[in-house]
Amino acid sequence: MAGGEPRPTETGSTPVDHRYDASLSVNLQDLRDFFLTYQSVIGFAGINGLLALSVYATLSCGQLSLANAGFMAIGAYASALLTVHASLPFAVVLLAGTVAPALLAVPLGLPVLRLRGVFLAIATIGFGEVVRLGFVNWEYTNGALGLVGIPQRAGLGSILAALAVTLFLFLRLRGTRTGCALEAIREDEAAARTMGIDSTAHKLAMLTLGAAVAGLAGALEAHFTFMVSPGGYTFGRAVDMLVFAVVGGTAHPLGPLVGAAFLTALPEILRAAGSSIGIPPGPLRLFLNGAILLAVILFLPEGIASLWRRYGRRRVREGHAA
Amino acid sequence: MTQQVVNGVFLGSIYALFALGYTLVFGVLDMLNLAHQAVFMLCAFVALSLVAGLHLHILLAFPVAVVVAGLLGLLIERIAFRPLRRRANSNISGLISSLALATLFESIALGVWGPEVSRFPFGTIPSRQLRIGGAVVQELQLVIICVSILMMVALTVLLRKTPLGRQIRAVAESGLSARVLGVHVDRVVAASFFISSALGGAAGVLFGLAFNSISPDVGRSVELKGLAVIIVGGMGSMPGAVAAGFALGLLEVFTVARFGSSYRDAVSFAALFLVLIARPRGIFGKAQGRVA
Amino acid sequence: MLLELERVSRSFGGVHAVDRCSFAVRQGDIHGLIGPNGAGKTTLLNLVSGLIQPTGGSIVLAGRRIDRLPPHRIAALGVARTYQNIRLFPDLSAISNVIAGEHLRRRDTVLESLLLLPSARREQETARERARALLARVGLLERAEERAANLSYGEQRRVEIARALAADPAVLLLDEPTAGMNPAEVSAVGRLIAEVASQGHTVLLVEHNVKLVMSICRTITVLDFGEVIAEGPPAAIATSPAVIAAYLGAKP
Numbered sequence: 078m079a080g081g082e083p084r085p086t087e088t089g090s091t092p093v094d095h096r097y098d099a100s101l102s103v104n105l106q107d108l109r110d111f112f113l114t115y116q117s118v119i120g121f122a123g124i125n126g127l128l129a130l131s132v133y134a135t136l137s138c139g140q141l142s143l144a145n146a147g148f149m150a151i152g153a154y155a156s157a158l159l160t161v162h163a164s165l166p167f168a169v170v171l172l173a174g175t176v177a178p179a180l181l182a183v184p185l186g187l188p189v190l191r192l193r194g195v196f197l198a199i200a201t202i203g204f205g206e207v208v209r210l211g212f213v214n215w216e217y218t219n220g221a222l223g224l225v226g227i228p229q230r231a232g233l234g235s236i237l238a239a240l241a242v243t244l245f246l247f248l249r250l251r252g253t254r255t256g257c258a259l260e261a262i263r264e265d266e267a268a269a270r271t272m273g274i275d276s277t278a279h280k281l282a283m284l285t286l287g288a289a290v291a292g293l294a295g296a297l298e299a300h301f302t303f304m305v306s307p308g309g310y311t312f313g314r315a316v317d318m319l320v321f322a323v324v325g326g327t328a329h330p331l332g333p334l335v336g337a338a339f340l341t342a343l344p345e346i347l348r349a350a351g352s353s354i355g356i357p358p359g360p361l362r363l364f365l366n367g368a369i370l371l372a373v374i375l376f377l378p379e380g381i382a383s384l385w386r387r388y389g390r391r392r393v394r395e396g397h398a399a
Numbered sequence: 400m401t402q403q404v405v406n407g408v409f410l411g412s413i414y415a416l417f418a419l420g421y422t423l424v425f426g427v428l429d430m431l432n433l434a435h436q437a438v439f440m441l442c443a444f445v446a447l448s449l450v451a452g453l454h455l456h457i458l459l460a461f462p463v464a465v466v467v468a469g470l471l472g473l474l475i476e477r478i479a480f481r482p483l484r485r486r487a488n489s490n491i492s493g494l495i496s497s498l499a500l501a502t503l504f505e506s507i508a509l510g511v512w513g514p515e516v517s518r519f520p521f522g523t524i525p526s527r528q529l530r531i532g533g534a535v536v537q538e539l540q541l542v543i544i545c546v547s548i549l550m551m552v553a554l555t556v557l558l559r560k561t562p563l564g565r566q567i568r569a570v571a572e573s574g575l576s577a578r579v580l581g582v583h584v585d586r587v588v589a590a591s592f593f594i595s596s597a598l599g600g601a602a603g604v605l606f607g608l609a610f611n612s613i614s615p616d617v618g619r620s621v622e623l624k625g626l627a628v629i630i631v632g633g634m635g636s637m638p639g640a641v642a643a644g645f646a647l648g649l650l651e652v653f654t655v656a657r658f659g660s661s662y663r664d665a666v667s668f669a670a671l672f673l674v675l676i677a678r679p680r681g682i683f684g685k686a687q688g689r690v691a
Numbered sequence: 692m693l694l695e696l697e698r699v700s701r702s703f704g705g706v707h708a709v710d711r712c713s714f715a716v717r718q719g720d721i722h723g724l725i726g727p728n729g730a731g732k733t734t735l736l737n738l739v740s741g742l743i744q745p746t747g748g749s750i751v752l753a754g755r756r757i758d759r760l761p762p763h764r765i766a767a768l769g770v771a772r773t774y775q776n777i778r779l780f781p782d783l784s785a786i787s788n789v790i791a792g793e794h795l796r797r798r799d800t801v802l803e804s805l806l807l808l809p810s811a812r813r814e815q816e817t818a819r820e821r822a823r824a825l826l827a828r829v830g831l832l833e834r835a836e837e838r839a840a841n842l843s844y845g846e847q848r849r850v851e852i853a854r855a856l857a858a859d860p861a862v863l864l865l866d867e868p869t870a871g872m873n874p875a876e877v878s879a880v881g882r883l884i885a886e887v888a889s890q891g892h893t894v895l896l897v898e899h900n901v902k903l904v905m906s907i908c909r910t911i912t913v914l915d916f917g918e919v920i921a922e923g924p925p926a927a928i929a930t931s932p933a934v935i936a937a938y939l940g941a942k943p
Contacts (some may be wrong), residue, residue, distance in 0.1 A: 079471045136491075139491065140491070141491040141494050141495065178636070188672070188675045188676040188679075189675055192675070192679050194490050194491055195430075195490060195494065196630075196675065196679065197429050198431065198433075198491070198494050199431070199630060200671070200672070200675060202626065203623055203626065203627070203668045203671050203672070206623050206668070207665065207668045208636070210661075210665075212662055214661045237610060245805075246805065248649065249801070249804040249805050249807075250801060252797050252804075252806070252815050253799055253800070253801055253803075253804045253811065253815070254794060254797040254798075254800070254814075254818075255800075255801050256788070256801075257791050257794065258781070258791070258794055259792055260783060260787070260791065261783075261791040261794075264780035264781065264782060265780055266782060267742060267762070267776050267778075268774070268778040268780075269791070270408070270741075270742075270761070270762040270763045270766070271740050271741070271742065271762045271763075271765075271766055271770075271771070271772055272763075272766055272771070272791065272792050272794055272795070272854075272858060273763050273766035273794050273795040274763055274794050275763045275765050276763070294632075294877060310617065312504075312619060316502055318571070319495070319498070323495060338485060346663065359509060359510040359514075360506045360507075360510035361506070361510075362506075363502060363504075363505060363506035363638075364503060364506035364507070364510070366499075366502050366506075367499045367500065367501070367502030367503035367504075367505075367506060368499075368500035368503060369477070370495065370496075370498070371478070371496055371500060371503065372500035374483075374492055374495050374496045374499060375478075375482055375483075375496065378486075378643065398802060
């Protein structure tokens, strides 16, 4: 942060004090410092944004999938193993991390998606657990200890680029034949089917897309935090992602990003607050997760993003009236 | 061999009791209560605290804890399910709201009792052993089996012979018709949640006694078993929950004996998936699995 | 004959909702399906549209058996419907509901949209224009952006008809489209149905408004307790003793 008296430069003249210069509202040095300090938070916000979008994929057609921590784990491990053992280019490794879970989504979804939504929820809870336990028991990946020392190949650039591409994908989906079909399925699946929409195929496509995005996020995270371990892909993680998406709002792809950004920043604030209140941060964070999710689903089911829409619409109406 | 059968029946009785809770609510409300496993876990802790903290005898702590579990069930119904009943896409909203409550309950358990494993104080659990037909059976195991079966019988009597039971079955059949016939659907649903959570809580206490290892994530590990049981038995079917519960318990014990304990959870998952692929309605379920 | 039902049966538990029904709908007809409450009319529509499967008999559309097909395949063969309890998409606008109904007619792909091709925008615009035209046809163009749940009962029924027409179906199944409407609205819907039929669509109309059915239907099938008890032109039905008995409950 800029602070203290302006210091004379080497040529002997005193530089202009920009602190009070209103036209230069942001000092470049400030920006760079801010960035370095918060680099990891921004990175995690980006990864969480991807995870939120992966859950949004299935929520957008009215399905609840709790498998995405499992898909994330598969992407993370697959890419990490390729990096550590095969020294492939980063893009290839990321691709593998994206494709591997997508391939598994198909046999998971096929038997279940023709049934009622609750069956998918149950099957995905099971899938997530089995994947986690699989990695815990797999000696090749050091079981519960996981892999460490993964070279940091992912930075803010790759994370934000991946996020931008994924967001673009979801934004372009809206208004297309498929996008309209997904909305219809979400509102009333049986009625949608009588309009010619193959709901099972659409749901499977979104489950697979969600798996791919979750896998991509896992691969990026593995190469951002140097390690993968089964403990990072618990059911709690799957609930986290769901909270991001629901809190942000699932009517628009930006909603999950808003939720992810907000809820990624929150623990930073909490860590300070928790230690001053005396409540250990772990349970507090979990409690807030549950409380926020409950509050949103009961009182603001369309998420935070809908507040903006509601406010925006009222302003438009007032504008027309005036 | 007899040893394994006893172990299987013992484990299965707990699974069956737990699964009955899921299936009762599903039968009445057509919804899955994802907070059920958290009640299982909390009730075990409550029993533990009553015994360790208030020095109650386990025979007294058990019913008290079960009642507490029932009250938690009322809370869950009131907070997570009733407000959503009028909504259009209430099927996943109910899943999400009960999931949120489960997370809340887990955080409370973590905050109050900590993440480490807690155990009952020494002397709570009877440690006598008996010999039955070549097998060494713990007295505890027999007690648990008896308590479980007793509760299942009590549930059956409640549903068959009492007015409340008839009303529950009426609402399970068709909520709309029941309302027309004058049944207070809200009250019946609340009662169902009370009973369901009481069963789940009882299973939790029994589980805690059986393995003497209670931690906030114990509900998570049993949840998958319970879900597998209701899928295999048929969602909404009580005989299905009981039969599949015992079957899964036996299957798990035999699999572990043959292949090792790391395959313990694989059994339930495999059973779950096989049924979903081959016969989604389960053994005893009605054919209402498909979407349209 | 465009749509033929041959001894179609459907039971629920022990109840025979539909019992060996046989009738045929001629192409281009407005075919009425009437009967007292609980006669099985809605069940028949559910069977034809594929939401449930018959426990006996067969349903044939343009020579092709459809009774074992999933609903979306039946729809693709040219069947669209409305619902007795109105099943609009509540949170979507009226026009979004109609656009959703165009699914079978649209050709735009996700790839076009991803590649930012102009054809994507053009297709979406065309879909929107078609939807506006349909809403205008049912007299609801100015309510296009309104959330479906906020529309009045009569308005919702009309949007549902527009949505069903959006697929340009060969057969239109209407389940009590005028329920809850005032006489002016009923005649408007009646005119719309007649217009739709004159444009080549075939209509199977389930209705309680017997006057409407008598005035616009060419053939009427009467159901009671899941069985066909009479079939013929309006004049014959009006004087049929079996029909009168069914509605009044008296023995013939």
